[in-house]
Amino acid sequence: MPPPRRRKTEAAAAAADVLLSLPTDVLDDILARVGLRDAVRTSVLSRAWTRRWEFIPSIDISADDGGMWKAPSAVDGILLRFLGRVRRIHFILDKDTSRRVNDWLPTLSRRGVESLSLKLRSHIQYFRPPRLHESVFYCSGLTVLDLSTCTMPSFPMDWGFPNLRTLILSRVLFLEHYQLQEIIETCPLLEDLRLVKVYFYGDREFVTQAPKLRFLTLCLIGEFGCIRQELPLLHSAAMDMWNYVPSNFAELLAALVQARNLQLRLCTEDGWEDGWYNWRPEIPRKLPCTFHNLKSLQLHMDFSEPTPIELTFLLLKSAPNLQILKLVVMVNDRDDWFSYFTMP
Numbered sequence: 001m002p003p004p005r006r007r008k009t010e011a012a013a014a015a016a017d018v019l020l021s022l023p024t025d026v027l028d029d030i031l032a033r034v035g036l037r038d039a040v041r042t043s044v045l046s047r048a049w050t051r052r053w054e055f056i057p058s059i060d061i062s063a064d065d066g067g068m069w070k071a072p073s074a075v076d077g078i079l080l081r082f083l084g085r086v087r088r089i090h091f092i093l094d095k096d097t098s099r100r101v102n103d104w105l106p107t108l109s110r111r112g113v114e115s116l117s118l119k120l121r122s123h124i125q126y127f128r129p130p131r132l133h134e135s136v137f138y139c140s141g142l143t144v145l146d147l148s149t150c151t152m153p154s155f156p157m158d159w160g161f162p163n164l165r166t167l168i169l170s171r172v173l174f175l176e177h178y179q180l181q182e183i184i185e186t187c188p189l190l191e192d193l194r195l196v197k198v199y200f201y202g203d204r205e206f207v208t209q210a211p212k213l214r215f216l217t218l219c220l221i222g223e224f225g226c227i228r229q230e231l232p233l234l235h236s237a238a239m240d241m242w243n244y245v246p247s248n249f250a251e252l253l254a255a256l257v258q259a260r261n262l263q264l265r266l267c268t269e270d271g272w273e274d275g276w277y278n279w280r281p282e283i284p285r286k287l288p289c290t291f292h293n294l295k296s297l298q299l300h301m302d303f304s305e306p307t308p309i310e311l312t313f314l315l316l317k318s319a320p321n322l323q324i325l326k327l328v329v330m331v332n333d334r335d336d337w338f339s340y341f342t343m344p
Contacts, residue, residue: 102133120149227255238263265300
């Protein structure tokens, strides 16, 4: 009678053979569902399983997948052995991966990546964020691009995002002010745009031409730039104005006239007279548009100042079909000044 260890080995081999007898598409589906980390670990089951995970049609590499992102060599090994499509990439950049990510981007641009998310960890200095490799613009199959705390490179030749539907930029530095405008205008399918503290050198103005945009989030310090085209399919918009009403505020609202849900945040620091800009804005008596589609309005305001009060009444008079009004009153809560809206 075989010893117990040998019986277990034979049983495991038999089980492996049973799995390998399944149709290829079923095996691929199983390995895809268990996640990349566990799919790679199946290589120790037997010789037949050593390279089985390499033939999955597509994989996702995520920062949440067993901490694999903490070892750049692990990502190197995966990209070297797996030659199929890398569908989704989610990196949280630490000291090591922030330097290595530019080595991976040229490979990823050739693997049909659809969702790319690069986020810098908070302990890394972000006032001089790392500059991305230009191959990020060659990821033409992207539907989601989410970048945080990085510097955008110059445009290469023949770049484009024809399939991009979601663009999220947070603490991103543009060395050339026209880059943001050109990115937005060359994404014909863009539906969700979120700009949070985007930095420019030189002129801050950008033009949004996104006819299919449905969700818009703006959290910029100072002037918001200009949206010169009405967004006909806009469903929800959120703007965090901090303690500053941009000079083109009325024009900006006119571009959002089709919105059904609107969130605005306007808070002051030490009052308008002593705030960052030492300037009290002029709120227009009447907006150049009427929000006939607006059903839900959410306002985060510091009502200790007259400007938020004037702005609230102005919006209420311009929204005849409003059904839901939510007011969040902020008074002397400095810890909350640095929060911002995110769309669901």
